[in-house]
Amino acid sequence: MSAADKTAAAPGQKSFLGRMLRSRETGIISALAIMVVGLSFFAPDFASPNNMLNDARNFSFVGIVVLGQAMVMITGGIDLSVGSVWGLAAVSSAAFMNLGFGPILGCTLALLISAAIGLFNGLCVTKLRMPPFVPTLATMSIARALALVITRGHSIDGFLPDDSIFFNLGGGQTFGLPNPFIVFVVLSVIAGIALSRTVYGRQLYAIGGNERAARLTGLEVDRLKISVYVISAVTAGIAGIIEVSYLSSAISNQGLGKELSVIAAAVIGGTALTGGEGTILGVFVGAVILEVLRNGLVLLGTDAYWQGVFVGSVIVLAVFIDQLRKGFWRTR
Amino acid sequence: MPVLLTVEEISKGFPGVQALRDVTFHVETGTIHAIMGENGAGKSTLMQVIAGALKPDTGRLIFDGNQLQLSGTRDAASKGISIVFQELMLAPNMSVAENIFLGAEPRVAGVMVDRAAQRSQARAALRRMGIDIDPDIRLGELTIAQQQLIEICKSLVHEPRLLILDEPTSSLSEADSLVLFRVVHDLKASGVTILYISHRMREVFDNCDYVTVLRDGRHVKTTRLSDTDPEEVVRLMVGRDLAGVQRIRPMNDDKPVMLSVRGLSDGKRYHDISFDLRAGEIVGVAGLIGAGRSEMALGIFGAPSAPRGEIVLDGKPVRIRKPGDAMRLGIGLVPEDRKQQGLVLGMSVGSNLSLAALSLGRLSNGNFVKPIAENRMIDGYVDRFRVKTPSTEQLVGLLSGGNQQKVVLAKWLAAKPRVLIVDEPTRGVDVSTKAEIYALMRELARDGLAILVISSDLPEVLTISDRILVMRSGQLAGEIAFDDASEERIMALAALDASDTPHPAPTTYGEAEAAS
Numbered sequence A: 001m002s003a004a005d006k007t008a009a010a011p012g013q014k015s016f017l018g019r020m021l022r023s024r025e026t027g028i029i030s031a032l033a034i035m036v037v038g039l040s041f042f043a044p045d046f047a048s049p050n051n052m053l054n055d056a057r058n059f060s061f062v063g064i065v066v067l068g069q070a071m072v073m074i075t076g077g078i079d080l081s082v083g084s085v086w087g088l089a090a091v092s093s094a095a096f097m098n099l100g101f102g103p104i105l106g107c108t109l110a111l112l113i114s115a116a117i118g119l120f121n122g123l124c125v126t127k128l129r130m131p132p133f134v135p136t137l138a139t140m141s142i143a144r145a146l147a148l149v150i151t152r153g154h155s156i157d158g159f160l161p162d163d164s165i166f167f168n169l170g171g172g173q174t175f176g177l178p179n180p181f182i183v184f185v186v187l188s189v190i191a192g193i194a195l196s197r198t199v200y201g202r203q204l205y206a207i208g209g210n211e212r213a214a215r216l217t218g219l220e221v222d223r224l225k226i227s228v229y230v231i232s233a234v235t236a237g238i239a240g241i242i243e244v245s246y247l248s249s250a251i252s253n254q255g256l257g258k259e260l261s262v263i264a265a266a267v268i269g270g271t272a273l274t275g276g277e278g279t280i281l282g283v284f285v286g287a288v289i290l291e292v293l294r295n296g297l298v299l300l301g302t303d304a305y306w307q308g309v310f311v312g313s314v315i316v317l318a319v320f321i322d323q324l325r326k327g328f329w330r331t332r
Numbered sequence B: 001m002p003v004l005l006t007v008e009e010i011s012k013g014f015p016g017v018q019a020l021r022d023v024t025f026h027v028e029t030g031t032i033h034a035i036m037g038e039n040g041a042g043k044s045t046l047m048q049v050i051a052g053a054l055k056p057d058t059g060r061l062i063f064d065g066n067q068l069q070l071s072g073t074r075d076a077a078s079k080g081i082s083i084v085f086q087e088l089m090l091a092p093n094m095s096v097a098e099n100i101f102l103g104a105e106p107r108v109a110g111v112m113v114d115r116a117a118q119r120s121q122a123r124a125a126l127r128r129m130g131i132d133i134d135p136d137i138r139l140g141e142l143t144i145a146q147q148q149l150i151e152i153c154k155s156l157v158h159e160p161r162l163l164i165l166d167e168p169t170s171s172l173s174e175a176d177s178l179v180l181f182r183v184v185h186d187l188k189a190s191g192v193t194i195l196y197i198s199h200r201m202r203e204v205f206d207n208c209d210y211v212t213v214l215r216d217g218r219h220v221k222t223t224r225l226s227d228t229d230p231e232e233v234v235r236l237m238v239g240r241d242l243a244g245v246q247r248i249r250p251m252n253d254d255k256p257v258m259l260s261v262r263g264l265s266d267g268k269r270y271h272d273i274s275f276d277l278r279a280g281e282i283v284g285v286a287g288l289i290g291a292g293r294s295e296m297a298l299g300i301f302g303a304p305s306a307p308r309g310e311i312v313l314d315g316k317p318v319r320i321r322k323p324g325d326a327m328r329l330g331i332g333l334v335p336e337d338r339k340q341q342g343l344v345l346g347m348s349v350g351s352n353l354s355l356a357a358l359s360l361g362r363l364s365n366g367n368f369v370k371p372i373a374e375n376r377m378i379d380g381y382v383d384r385f386r387v388k389t390p391s392t393e394q395l396v397g398l399l400s401g402g403n404q405q406k407v408v409l410a411k412w413l414a415a416k417p418r419v420l421i422v423d424e425p426t427r428g429v430d431v432s433t434k435a436e437i438y439a440l441m442r443e444l445a446r447d448g449l450a451i452l453v454i455s456s457d458l459p460e461v462l463t464i465s466d467r468i469l470v471m472r473s474g475q476l477a478g479e480i481a482f483d484d485a486s487e488e489r490i491m492a493l494a495a496l497d498a499s500d501t502p503h504p505a506p507t508t509y510g511e512a513e514a515a516s
Ligand SMILES: Nc1ncnc2c1ncn2[C@@H]1O[C@H](COP(=O)(O)OP(=O)(O)OP(=O)(O)O)[C@@H](O)[C@H]1O
Pocket: B014, B015, B017, B018, B019, B037, B038, B039, B040, B041, B042, B043, B044, B045, B046, B086, B388, B389, B398, B399, B400, B401, B402, B403, B428, B430
C-alpha cells in the first residue's frame, strides 16, 4: 500500500524540477549558453548574423554524422569509418555526376556505396563477432583508399553546370537559414523521434544496456545492430554529398579525421561509450558546442595550433561533469 | 555477552526514498545475528552503512566501544568489518586465488604480486574453510554456490571480527546452503560475529541466535530467536498476520497437453529430456544447482536451441531457433539471473517492464509506442506486484534486489504467454510477496497458463507444484506426483548416486549432508 501511494505521487510536478536539474541535457545546454553569452561579449563578431549562419552551416556537417554515430554508440558500438565514408561518398557522387549520371542517381549511388560499407561493418560485428573497433578501423582505411583510387589525388570539379540546383543543397538558404542546417534539423527530429518514441529506439537502448537480456527478450539483436552501422554510414555519406554541393568540387581527403570530431561531439553530448545512454538533443548540442568552441577560439585570436588542447579539455570536462551528475563520486 | 556493535539512530535517504529512519540496535559478540524485513525495508542499505560502502545521513556506529568513522569498505575491512554484497562481485576471468586476494595481493618488493605466496595462502584459506577447490581454476568455471563461498573466503582475508552476509543463500539450493552454514558456524566458533540477511525463515531459525526486524526503514524489534517464532517474525516484518500458503490438490487430468518436450539434448548439460505440460498446470523442476535445469529451460526457449529433440506445442511440432520464435509461439522465460539475463539495469522500471510486450508488437502502433497504453500497463503491474519504487522512471538498478525480481516477473507476465517457464521466480523475494506471487501463479494457471517452475527452494517447489520433475546431472531422474511429494523424496532423487556427474565438485559436498 505504501508502495502504491508512492508510485502514484512521484511522477507529478514535484519531481519535475528535480528531473530537469538532473537531466544531462540541462548541463550541456547551460554550458552552451554560457559559451555563447561569453563569446558575444568578448568577441562581438561572434554574434553577427553572418558568423552565426556560418557556424550553423559548419556544425551541420559533423552534426548529421553524429546522429548516426550516437545510434551506434547507444547499442554499445563505435564507428570509426565515418570520416572516410564521408570522403568516399563525396568523391564517388562527384565522379558519378561527372560520368553524366545526374545528381539524383549520382547521389543515390554514392549513398548505396556508403550503406554497403555500413552493412559490412555490421555483419563483421554481429555475424563474425568482431569488436566494433576492428571492422570500422579497417573500413576507415579501405574507404579512404577507394576515394584516392577514384580521384587519383586530383580534385573532381566541373561535374555539373554552375547553375545546377544541386549546388543549392550545400550552398543555398531556405527561409534565411543555410540548407545544410535545415537538413541537420530535419534529420535530428527524425532520429529523435525514432529513439524516444519507437519500439526500434527502445530496443537500441536495451541492447546497449544489456545485450544478453535483450536477446532473451526476443530482440533481433543482430539485425538491429546491423541497421545502426548502415544508418551511421549513410549519415556520413549525406554529409559528404552536401559538402561536395557546398564546395562545388570533391577531393579525396574530405572528411579526413572527422571521426574524431564526430565521436567527440557525441561524448560531449552525453552519449556513453559503454552503450545504453545518449539522446539526440544531447548530441545535437554536443555538435554545436564543438563548432562554437572552434569558431570562438579563432575569433578570440587564439593560436590555431593550440586548438586541439582546448577541444580535448572540453571532452574530458564534459564527461567529468556528467559523472558528477550521476553521483559517480558519491557511490564509489 | 559483550556488545560488539551498536547501531545508533542511523538514517539514510536516497532521492525519492527514505531507506533508513533512526535505526538503533545492538549486536552481541560471537553471535549469528539475522536481519529480516520485506523487500526494500532497508536491510542492504543498513549493511552497506555498517561496512562503510555508504555514508549515513545521521547517526553513529559504535564498534567495540569506539565510534566508527568509515571512509570506505577498505577502511572498514582494516578495522575488522567485512561484507559480502547481495550481488556477487567477482571477476569471472580471473583465477580463484586472484579473486580471493583482489586488492590485497601479497607483494614482492612492494610492487610485484607474489604469485606463489598468493596461491599457497589461497589454498590455506580454502582449506581452513574446508572447501576443496583448486585456487588456480578460473572462477567462471565454478558453480554459483562455490562462487558464493569464494566471496566469503575473500572477505576473510582481512580476518574480520564482524562479517556481513547479504542474502548469501538466495541463489543456493538447500543442500548447497548447508556447506555455507558449516563455514558460518566454524567462523562463529572462532569468535567471529556474523550479520546475516535472508528471506528464508527456516534457515534463520535453524542457524541464527538473534534477529533484528526492519520495516519501511524503521527498526521494529531485536530479539533472541529462542524467544520468538516464525509467525511473530512475519507479523513484525509485514505489520499484519499472514496466512501460510496451502498446497492445493490439482485437477488437471482432463486438461489438454499444452507443451510437450521429447528427447531434448544439447549433448553436454542436459540429455534426453521428455515431459508434458498441461494447460493450467504448475509443474515444479527440482534438482541441485548444476543439474542442468536452467540450461534445459534455455534450450526450450531457443537460447540456444537444443540440437536434438522435439518440441510440440498444442499438438503441433514447432521449431524454435531463437527466443523471438518462442515468444511468438507464446512461450515466456523468466531467467535465473536477473542482473545478467533479466533486466537492463540502466533503463527505467517502466521500460524494462514493457520490453517483452513491445518486442511482440503489443502496446505499439506500427513502430510507435503508445505511451498511454504503455503507462497504464506499467502502472497496473507496479501496483499488482507492489514494486517499491519512487516512480516508474526510476532506474531499475537502483531498486532493492527483491523489487528487481518483481519487475522481471511482471515483464514476462506482461507479454501474456501461454506457457511460462520461471527459473527461480522468488529469488530474494520476501515472504509476503512470495505468497502473492504464488497466488498470482495459481490465478494465471486457472486461466489456462501452463507454468514450469524451476526452483532450488524445496518448500517453494512443494507448495506451488501440482507435480514435480527432478533433474540430476542433466537427466530427468524422476517425477513425483502431488500426493507423494516430500522433501525427502525430492532430495533422494536429486542427489542419488551423484558421484557419476560430469562435474563432481559442485554437487558432491551438498549431497553428503542432504542424503543423511
Ligand atoms: N543507490 C540507490 N538509489 C536510490 N534508491 C536506492 C538506492 N539503494 C537503495 N535504494 C532504495 O532504498 C530502499 C531500501 O533498499 P535496500 O536495498 O536496503 O532494501 P533491502 O531491504 O535490502 O531489500 P531486498 O530484500 O529486496 O534486498 C529501496 O526502496 C531501494 O529502492
